[in-house]
Amino acid sequence: MVLADASLDLIGSRLKSWRQKRGMTLDELSAATDISASTISRLESGKRAPNLELVVPIARALRLELDDLVPRSVPDPRVPRITKRVGEVTYVSLSPDSSPVQTYKVTLPATPPGTLVVPELRVHDGYEWLYVLDGRLRLVLGEHDVVLGPGEAAEFDTRTPHWLAASGIGPVDLLTIFSKEGKRIHLRARPTPSGNNN
Structure with a gap:
């Protein structure tokens, strides 16, 4: 059975490196595996495709796990861009949904001049951290009523x-970071079509 993955081209060089680390010659490895020294040499140089019938006994003789030889696939590190709108507030995801904490870039709309704003305080489980990128943020937290500018941060228990x-x-x-519970509370709208992302 041939291991058919382009990334497995490194197996031969890894085998050679591990054989040398173990201080074994080709002949010694051949004797330990019943695989000819020439076959092992061709496998190490990439002239012979790796397959399980060759790799498993060699790995066993070198006291290795297959994970030591087979490169693990690295997932794409990019986070899918998902924008959600809740009322006039826009949330852009900056972390995968599987993350234990949820990170978002949030845009809060301007408050029209002369508008009487009555804070609607909320309470929910979780913890929140935020960092102002641009504009001025009014934060009411318990008895505190503060305004934060660019470069200022705050953190608080959302209870x-x-x-x-x-x-x-x-x-x-x-930027804001909150728990899964915080995500459930903050985001209650469907994602906007990708073409409408900011």
Whole structure:
């Protein structure tokens, strides 16, 4: 059985490296595996395709696991870009859904001048960290009512009554990290079509 993966081209050179680390000659490895020294040599140089019938006994003789020889596939590190809108608030995902904490770039809309804003405090399980990228953020947390500018951060237990919004005439962009429970509370809308992502 041939191991058919282009990334397996490195198996031969890995075998040679491990054989040399073990201080074994081709003849000694041949004697331990009943595989001819010439076959092992061709496998090490890439002139012979690796297959299980060759690799398994060689790995056993070198006291290796197959994981030591077969390169593990590395998943694509890019995070799928998903934008969700909840009312006028936009959330852009910056972490995979499987992550234990959820990271988002959040855009809060501007507060029109002269608008009377009454904070609607919320409470839920979890913990939240945020960092202001652009604009001014008003954060009401318990008895605190503060305004944060670009480069400022805050963190808090979301079981404390809290509320946040843009302060001033422009929108505010921030990074926020919260737990799975926080994600459930914050995002209750369907994703927008990919063509509408910001």
